[in-house]
Amino acid sequence: MMPLTKCFVIFFIYFTSSQVIAAGPFKGPAGYGDAFPGTRYKHLALDFMTNFGESALATGDGVVVEAHEVDTRDELPVGHRMQPYGKYIEIKHGSFFSSFISRYGHLDTLSVKKGDIVKRGQVIGTIGTTGTQGPMRNIPVSIPHVHLEFFRGTDNRFNPMEYIVGCFKADTTYAEKQHTYPVNCVE
Numbered sequence: 141m142m143p144l145t146k147c148f149v150i151f152f153i154y155f156t157s158s159q160v161i162a163a164g165p166f167k168g169p170a171g172y173g174d175a176f177p178g179t180r181y182k183h184l185a186l187d188f189m190t191n192f193g194e195s196a197l198a199t200g201d202g203v204v205v206e207a208h209e210v211d212t213r214d215e216l217p218v219g220h221r222m223q224p225y226g227k228y229i230e231i232k233h234g235s236f237f238s239s240f241i242s243r244y245g246h247l248d249t250l251s252v253k254k255g256d257i258v259k260r261g262q263v264i265g266t267i268g269t270t271g272t273q274g275p276m277r278n279i280p281v282s283i284p285h286v287h288l289e290f291f292r293g294t295d296n297r298f299n300p301m302e303y304i305v306g307c308f309k310a311d312t313t314y315a316e317k318q319h320t321y322p323v324n325c326v327e
């Protein structure tokens with residue numbers, strides 16, 4: 141019997157402090173839509189935790205529409221409602237009428253630039269701790285992870301798990317709508 145692929149991706153959920161209150165094997169849509177207690181804010185993304193400096197991967201074929209090289213955490217004064225993503229990348233996928241964008245936050249380095257055409261599984265940067273977290277976006281990121289958002293239009297976010305089929309494998313053929321994890325999985 142073939143061994144099942146083990147995926148060392150885990151999810152975690154941030155609440156009002158930097159405390160990680162849930163961690164475990166990555167299992168589907170957990171992490172999307174979770175409310176920050178006591179606020180009206182929800183985490184409309186999935187967090188994929190891995191080691192600092194590991195590769196961040198494009199979830200599907202597309203074109204880079206944003207490659208934000210500045211850790212925005214450093215741009216604004218303490219207490220300001222900061223832009224949370226730090227160094228981040230956005231990739232536009234799909235055709236004109238069904239396009240959407242994947243956004244990868246908290247990267248340490250970027251290896252693509254705006255306008256680049258990327259393939260699924262291509263390394264787009266490395267995973268880091270830039271940006272901020274929490275409902276007020278004022279807590280530095282302490283645990284390396286990639287914060288993955290999918291959205292249409294300007295910021296109409298939806299659950300990435302609607303499209304994600306699992307780990308990227310170079311020898312597999314995927315349909316355009318099938319997206320893969322933004323991190324490497326370990327066999």
Ligand SMILES: [Zn+2]
Pocket residue numbers: 183185186187286287288
């Ligand atoms: Zn997140």
